[in-house]
Amino acid sequence: MKKTTIKKWSKRISLSLLLLSIIAYFYVDYQINHLWGSHTQVVDSTQFNVPQQDTAIVHVNVLQTDGKQMVANQTVIIKKGVITAVGTEIKLDKTLTIIDGTGKYLIPGLTDSHIHLWQSSNDLLLYIANGVTQIRELNGSLEHLKWREEIKAGRVGPKMFVASSRINSNGIISAWFQKWAMKITSINSFNSADSVVQKFVHQGYDAIKTYTFINNKDYWALSQATKKAATPLLGHTPINMKLEEVWRSNQKELDHIEELVKALIREFGGYNDNNADEFLKFVQSRSNVIANNLVRHKIAFVSTLWLTENFVRQKQDLDKILKQVKLAYVNPGIAELSPLTSRAMGWLPDANIYRLPDSISVRQKKRTVSFWRTYAKAHQILLKAMVIKQVIILAGTDANVPVAVPGFSLHDELISLSKSGMSNSQALLSASRAPAQWMKQKSGMIKSGYRADLVLLDKNPLINIANSKSIDTVIANGKVFHRKTLDAMLAAVKQANDRSRSVEIDEYKNQ
Structure with missing residues (x-):
């Protein structure tokens, strides 16, 4: 066989292998994103947007700040997303939207x-x-940080605290694969604990998360790095570490x-x-x-x-x-x-x-x-x-x-x-x-001066904790979502899920 022919076929085989590798990569990447839920139809949450409104909840049973009992016949005033007054003899101005809390129970969000x-x-x-x-x-990501900021700007959703991705100890190849497939960050000779912490702090994460398969040496380096950066360390403990060692670390949340x-x-x-x-x-x-x-x-x-x-x-x-x-x-x-x-x-x-x-x-x-x-x-x-x-x-x-x-x-x-x-x-x-x-x-x-995150319940959770499910109204940062809107949110998510299924779950559905 001529050299030119061999060279030609070598090029074709190399290009074919490269093409197959690219196809395989994108297929695997697609499936990874799918199993994390990214291909499910996204609900347009703007349909549920409501502005903050100045509100008075009247004649309501309010959970005491110590949580031990409900105080009857209270009025709670909310202005610009903040509770401004709680009590019985409060004058209501005409700008307030009134919610009648008679027979209902108000707890913090x-x-x-x-x-x-x-x-x-x-x-x-x-x-x-x-x-x-x-x-x-x-197990935070840059996408979660984006959602956190969107909620601050008005998107419907809960206030978000976002810790970093999970941190383990891994070699270079394993570190690359776990980052891609499992959203895990690794500490190794090319990625020190200090550099990991500095990167996450710079990106805006609220805490650093340690994970199960971090070795003791890297764990202590992470403990020191988070202490130096004055950022919380939370998560799991190393699989071989004794509790007495954990007590001495900078990890203050398990x-x-x-x-x-x-x-x-x-x-x-x-x-x-x-x-x-x-x-x-x-x-x-x-x-x-x-x-x-x-x-x-x-x-x-x-x-x-x-x-x-x-x-x-x-x-x-x-x-x-x-x-x-x-x-x-x-x-x-x-x-x-x-x-x-x-x-x-x-x-x-x-x-x-x-x-x-x-x-x-x-x-x-x-x-x-x-x-x-x-x-x-x-x-x-x-x-x-x-x-x-x-x-x-x-x-x-x-x-x-x-x-x-x-x-x-x-x-x-x-x-x-x-x-x-x-x-x-x-x-x-x-x-x-x-x-x-x-x-x-x-x-x-x-309490006056506190963020207006509240839940209005039909039944008293102090009598039966399952009554926390009896939700009439949710107030998030001063935005009021009544039962009809909450039901519409649930219906929209369910419909989006149903349109995105590969497997029917009729035998399991529990409304």
């Missing part, structure tokens, strides 16, 4: 302290429709009770069917010491309890829980199976990472269910100790992780907290006053 929007902007409407007027995105449980499992040496009761006794014996350390070192905790309790339920009977949650409102890209992997972070049976395989034996299933039931009980033991010792607890859901539906799941979380050691009052405060104070905001209480 709720905060979900641990959510994931991924690339699902419709979720912003779900939060408002559920009385969640502030969210804390704990974003799951699970971080404690995993550390205790390591201390105990693991557990199974044979020693589960001994493990729970060990957790009980350590719980007060841990709670005291959290108080001493001023470390806050995000709960995500309901999600943990539902790990075992997804393993026992996934279909049952999918019928119980509001699956119709979950972004279908997030819920469905991705062609890239047999099990991603999907929700449906063919995509759900928590579902046990059909081939598992009865004995294996029993042992697995027993393990995760014990795991949840350990969380409940620690929560009770933290409540007694007055640890700062922030209600959070890990929304968009199966089966935590954005907005709706915070009400489920409050019920779990109430069942596991908190009073109804304490549960409400964990989703209102506590996160506001933790973030040093003038919100989370119904």
Whole structure:
């Protein structure tokens, strides 16, 4: 064969390989964005825009600032997005729009302290429709920062706190892949902790998030870098780190009770069917010491309890829980199976990472269910100790992780907290006053001078915490959204999801 012919075919093969690589890259990139929810039809939220209005809510029962009781027959005045007066003998001027609160209950707008929007902007409407007027995105992106600024400028949505993307330790190739596919930032020889922190602070993130697979050396470098930059460090703890080391770090927020449980499992040496009761006794014996350390070192905790309790339920009977949650409102890209992997972070049976395989034996299933039931009980033991010792607890859901539906799941979380050691009052405060104070905001209480984020309920949540769902009106930064508008938001998201589905979910729909 002539050299010119060989050269010609070499060029053709090289160009073909290059073309195939480009096609493959864009295909994979498309699927990655799809599984994070970006290809779902976006609702035009401008249809729900309303201006701030000066408002008086009259004859209403108002939650006291300490959260312990409702004060009857109150008037609350709102002007330019701020509460200006709360009391009984308040003169109403003619410019105020009147809302009759007779027989209703006014609480602060709720905060979900641990959510994931991924690339699902419709979720912003779900939060408002559920009385969640502030969210804390704990795997942030530049897109989330953009949404945060748009909401400040008037877009309908909750106030946003945005932490950085998750930070692990990875080599160069692994770092590139995880950044692309999993939205994870890596520390390595080419990307120091100082440079990572400086970049995120410059971009405007509210905090830096550390993740599970950061090594101890990089964790301490990150701790020092965030201390130097005077920016909060929050998130997970390194998989091999002892709690005594965490207490000494600059990390002042742990974003799951699970971080404690995993550390205790390591201390105990693991557990199974044979020693589960001994493990729970060990957790009980350590719980007060841990709670005291959290108080001493001023470390806050995000709960995500309901999600943990539902790990075992997804393993026992996934279909049952999918019928119980509001699956119709979950972004279908997030819920469905991705062609890239047999099990991603999907929700449906063919995509759900928590579902046990059909081939598992009865004995294996029993042992697995027993393990995760014990795991949840350990969380409940620690929560009770933290409540007694007055640890700062922030209600959070890990929304968009199966089966935590954005907005709706915070009400489920409050019920779990109430069942596991908190009073109804304490549960409400964990989703209102506590996160506001933790973030040093003038919100989370119904008090003059505070941001007008409020929820008007038909039923008293102090009697039954599930009454937090009985929403009549939501006020976000002085903007009033009545029930009719809230229902329209929900309907719009559901319709957008239905138009975007690849898999029908009629058997699971729960209106």
